[in-house]
Amino acid sequence: MTFSLLIAQLINGLQTGSVYALVALGYSMVYGIIKLLNFAHGDIIMVGAYMVYYAIASFALPPVVAIALAVLVSTLLGVFVEKVAYTPLRSAPRLSLLITAIGVSFLLENGAQLVFGADQKSMDPMITGSIMLGQINVSYVAIVTIVVSVAIMILLSFVVNKTKAGKAMRAVSEDMGAAQLMGISLNRTISMTFAIGSALAGVGSVLYLCAYTQASPTMGSMLGIKAFVAAVLGGIGSIPGAMIGGFTIGVLEALVAAIGFSMWKDAAVFLVLIIVLLFKPTGFLGKKIQEKV
Amino acid sequence: MSNVLKCEHLRVVFGGLAAVSDFNIEVNENEIVGLIGPNGAGKTTVFNLLTGVYVPTSGVITLCEKDLAGMSTVARNHEGIARTFQNIRLFKDMSVIDNVTNSFNTRMKYSMAEAFLRLPRYWREEKAAKKRALDLLHVFNMERYAEEKAGNLPYGSQRRLEIIRALATNPKLLLLDEPAAGMNPAETENLMETIGKIRDQFHISILLIEHDMSLVMGICEKITVLNFGEVIAQGTPEEIQKNPVVIEAYLGKKRD
Amino acid sequence: MRKFKLKTPVRYLINTVLIAILWTVITLVISGAGLKGEYYRGILITIGINIILATSLNVVCGYLGQLPLGHAGFMAVGAYAGAIFMKSTPAAQLLRAGNNAAVIPYIIIAVIISALVAGLFGLLIGIPALRLKGDYLAIITLGFGEIIRVVLTNIDSVLGFKFTYGASGLARIPKFTSLNVIFIFTVICLFLIHVFMKSRHRRAVLSIRDNEIAAESVGINTTFYKTAAFVFSAMLAGIAGCLYAGYIGSLYPSTFKFMKSIEILVMVVLGGMGSMLGSVISAIVLTALPEMLRSFSDYRMVAYSLALVLMMLFRPKGLMGTYDFSMGNTIENIVNRIRKGKVKTEKKTEEAKA
Numbered sequence: 001m002t003f004s005l006l007i008a009q010l011i012n013g014l015q016t017g018s019v020y021a022l023v024a025l026g027y028s029m030v031y032g033i034i035k036l037l038n039f040a041h042g043d044i045i046m047v048g049a050y051m052v053y054y055a056i057a058s059f060a061l062p063p064v065v066a067i068a069l070a071v072l073v074s075t076l077l078g079v080f081v082e083k084v085a086y087t088p089l090r091s092a093p094r095l096s097l098l099i100t101a102i103g104v105s106f107l108l109e110n111g112a113q114l115v116f117g118a119d120q121k122s123m124d125p126m127i128t129g130s131i132m133l134g135q136i137n138v139s140y141v142a143i144v145t146i147v148v149s150v151a152i153m154i155l156l157s158f159v160v161n162k163t164k165a166g167k168a169m170r171a172v173s174e175d176m177g178a179a180q181l182m183g184i185s186l187n188r189t190i191s192m193t194f195a196i197g198s199a200l201a202g203v204g205s206v207l208y209l210c211a212y213t214q215a216s217p218t219m220g221s222m223l224g225i226k227a228f229v230a231a232v233l234g235g236i237g238s239i240p241g242a243m244i245g246g247f248t249i250g251v252l253e254a255l256v257a258a259i260g261f262s263m264w265k266d267a268a269v270f271l272v273l274i275i276v277l278l279f280k281p282t283g284f285l286g287k288k289i290q291e292k293v
Numbered sequence: 294m295s296n297v298l299k300c301e302h303l304r305v306v307f308g309g310l311a312a313v314s315d316f317n318i319e320v321n322e323n324e325i326v327g328l329i330g331p332n333g334a335g336k337t338t339v340f341n342l343l344t345g346v347y348v349p350t351s352g353v354i355t356l357c358e359k360d361l362a363g364m365s366t367v368a369r370n371h372e373g374i375a376r377t378f379q380n381i382r383l384f385k386d387m388s389v390i391d392n393v394t395n396s397f398n399t400r401m402k403y404s405m406a407e408a409f410l411r412l413p414r415y416w417r418e419e420k421a422a423k424k425r426a427l428d429l430l431h432v433f434n435m436e437r438y439a440e441e442k443a444g445n446l447p448y449g450s451q452r453r454l455e456i457i458r459a460l461a462t463n464p465k466l467l468l469l470d471e472p473a474a475g476m477n478p479a480e481t482e483n484l485m486e487t488i489g490k491i492r493d494q495f496h497i498s499i500l501l502i503e504h505d506m507s508l509v510m511g512i513c514e515k516i517t518v519l520n521f522g523e524v525i526a527q528g529t530p531e532e533i534q535k536n537p538v539v540i541e542a543y544l545g546k547k548r549d
Numbered sequence: 550m551r552k553f554k555l556k557t558p559v560r561y562l563i564n565t566v567l568i569a570i571l572w573t574v575i576t577l578v579i580s581g582a583g584l585k586g587e588y589y590r591g592i593l594i595t596i597g598i599n600i601i602l603a604t605s606l607n608v609v610c611g612y613l614g615q616l617p618l619g620h621a622g623f624m625a626v627g628a629y630a631g632a633i634f635m636k637s638t639p640a641a642q643l644l645r646a647g648n649n650a651a652v653i654p655y656i657i658i659a660v661i662i663s664a665l666v667a668g669l670f671g672l673l674i675g676i677p678a679l680r681l682k683g684d685y686l687a688i689i690t691l692g693f694g695e696i697i698r699v700v701l702t703n704i705d706s707v708l709g710f711k712f713t714y715g716a717s718g719l720a721r722i723p724k725f726t727s728l729n730v731i732f733i734f735t736v737i738c739l740f741l742i743h744v745f746m747k748s749r750h751r752r753a754v755l756s757i758r759d760n761e762i763a764a765e766s767v768g769i770n771t772t773f774y775k776t777a778a779f780v781f782s783a784m785l786a787g788i789a790g791c792l793y794a795g796y797i798g799s800l801y802p803s804t805f806k807f808m809k810s811i812e813i814l815v816m817v818v819l820g821g822m823g824s825m826l827g828s829v830i831s832a833i834v835l836t837a838l839p840e841m842l843r844s845f846s847d848y849r850m851v852a853y854s855l856a857l858v859l860m861m862l863f864r865p866k867g868l869m870g871t872y873d874f875s876m877g878n879t880i881e882n883i884v885n886r887i888r889k890g891k892v893k894t895e896k897k898t899e900e901a902k903a
Contacts (some may be wrong), residue, residue, distance in 0.1 A: 106854030271709030
């Protein structure tokens with residue numbers, strides 16, 4: 001493998017990694033606040049992707065409208081799911097909540113199969129062309145994807161660390177009871193978290209479509225799992241962690257594929273996850289929590 | 294009189310902060326020793342060091358002249374240290390009697406295979422365990438609760454069950470972490486009797502953390518006072534009560 | 550008055566008789582159903598496999614209180630181990646010749662091999678995985694499950710010989726899983742779980758679920774018990790896999806995706822974690838329900854997932870909670886209640902006389 005090929009693969013990896021990172025953020029934020037592995041998150045991306053597909057391929061709307069539509073629908077769907085399925089179970093055993101999330105995920109997948117059809121929908125690429133950087137051919141899609149995700153992550157860090165809503169989120173994830181006593185509205189803060197996470201999923205779906213130009217009812221499940229792995233790898237609840245995790249997985253996949261083992265890339269991702277968790281159970285940037293005795 | 298527990302220069306550091314530094318104590322056979330100090334003084338941390346929940350940064354813990362370094366909580370329990378917890382940690386969804394019989398686990402010898410095949414030893418040991426658990430419950434007047442779910446017991450009984458559960462492991466040293474917390478004076482009185490009874494009937498040593506001074510002064514033969522992780526005084530209840538350093542730690546410095 | 554109590558041998562006798570009756574009823578119904586019998590037989594065998602899967606996961610999930618998401622991996626390992634063994638025996642010819650009795654020793658060996666291989670994998674995975682807790686354990690076991698699947702898909706290309714036949718599937722496995730076979734092994738598996746949970750080991754496992762730190766403080770070797778329960782559960786899943794291979798006749802790695810693990814978990818949670826009866830019932834319902842909904846074909850999976858969400862919303866503790874059924878106890882309770890009633894009426898009549 002030549003050096004320029006390696007760099008090209010790395011850029012490929014960073015591109016996929018940015019999508020993982022965006023989706024991972026949604027997992028990470030939701031997990032941080034209500035300790036739920038939100039299985040339905042991946043399927044929200046799927047719905048977002050269908051929105052883009054129909055807006056552009058069927059109704060020939062301008063891409064900006066399609067993107068806005070995808071983000072809007074994802075956000076509303078995320079908040080709707082939270083209100084209807086998760087809020088009533090806030091005091092129930094955590095496993096029941098998890099099963100509910102799985103149920104919602106099934107429902108979205110099977111519902112999509114019914115509404116959109118079981119086949120894959122392919123569309124023309126939204127962004128074409130590439131640029132030569134020295135010896136290396138870099139597609140515009142890759143550049144846009146990486147730049148957009150990094151920009152979003154910086155923006156999100158700002159929101160979470162500096163704004164009032166962000167502080168409320170961190171307070172709730174630290175201690176729900178105490179946050180409530182401080183006058184923070186639990187319902188509003190949790191919904192806000194879901195809204196932001198789902199909006200990011202919406203953006204993720206657009207970027208995904210830019211790269212793969214295909215939508216199918218089951219596209220969300222593996223993408224979701226990988227993104228969750230990214231979140232865990234980076235340290236759940238941490239924004240830079242999700243980014244590092246996402247990029248790690250993206251690059252890892254690209255490299256494994258580059259050396260001719262593309263069939264093994266899922267195994268490689270999980271193997272790395274297992275090794276990291278065994279040596280650093282909280283991921284790269286996760287906080288260590290010791291149970292008080 | 295030989296000592297059951299001996300700690301020498303025990304020290305533990307968390308993130309640069311010494312939670313306990315230079316802790317020394319001796320607990321003799323059949324002795325009740327109190328460990329007191331203001332909130333956050335490091336009393337529970339000492340218990341966690343003794344039971345192997347935390348690993349000391351330096352220092353030596355010996356139980357009946359045996360060094361406990363490197364032993365897990367489980368191994369230390371097998372050596373003879375049993376404890377209760379400040380926030381009750383019962384097996385809430387199990388019956389009271391199962392909470393107690395569970396403590397016999399390591400001393401029951403039937404294997405997995407014997408359990409699967411229901412060989413005679415299984416029946417014999419299960420029967421004996423049940424009887425011993427009931428006997429223990431009887432000592433503390435808890436027999437009638439045997440089949441209740443532990444989580445449904447009233448608060449005082451939960452505390453007592455935790456003590457019974459610890460006793461059932463047949464310890465040489467029993468550590469009680471604030472046994473009277475949340476009890477009214479009558480219940481505390483009752484508890485004092487119980488603790489005395491435990492010592493006499495089971496011939497063990499007891500180290501207890503307590504804020505209730507009537508209890509501590511009433512039953513402890515020796516008292517160690519901790520403040521900011523350091524031992525500030527050691528002696529009999531009378532000596533401790535008169536010790537100006539202790540009074541200062543609890544009430545603050547007298548202003549002139 | 551002394552309470553009515555059943556002696557243990559009597560309890561065993563009652564249960565044996567009940568199982569025999571159940572077997573007779575099933576056999577009679579199936580043979581009486583004519584052509585449709587084949588269809589029902591298939592459903593019943595699937596139910597049996599799912600019962601073993603659900604109750605075995607319940608050991609780790611319900612009793613031990615951990616959340617593993619790689620159960621399908623152990624099932625896969627057991628299925629491939631059993632299938633590869635059976636293919637190397639003359640079982641296929643024997644079955645074709647109708648000599649079912651001669652296959653029995655092979656079946657027993659296959660099941661034992663599957664259990665051992667799956668148990669070995671359980672040990673290898675359990676030792677590192679069980680150091681983590683909660684969702685971390687979930688994600689790490691999910692990872693292991695996926696790795697097993699990827700390895701099964703690609704191992705042939707690495708080793709260079711025909712072993713699992715990768716994605717194209719391991720076909721022509723002798724179909725040895727008859728209704729009788731599945732019935733017997735389901736009963737055996739349920740019995741094994743039952744006796745495991747009626748010993749000192751049950752208390753140890755439950756105490757770890759309730760409070761791990763306290764369990765350690767009373768000398769319970771938590772590492773040993775967690776690993777033991779995990780391995781035990783994996784072995785049973787391996788048995789289920791082996792029986793599945795013998796029923797379906799051909800294996801594909803894609804069958805054992807993590808969705809399969811999720812499906813099993815759903816059965817356990819829906820039934821009520823820590824309730825063996827719950828796992829059994831929900832395994833039956835969740836296997837039969839999609840079949841019954843077959844006429845709605847398109848809406849079937851939507852209805853299924855909707856049922857799942859609604860169930861959790863309205864009964865988050867699952868169908869049975871932690872309630873477990875015991876025929877012996879039920880009979881005792883009924884008899885005691887009747888006696889009590891009698892005593893009361895006698896008292897009343899005495900009072901009335903006085």
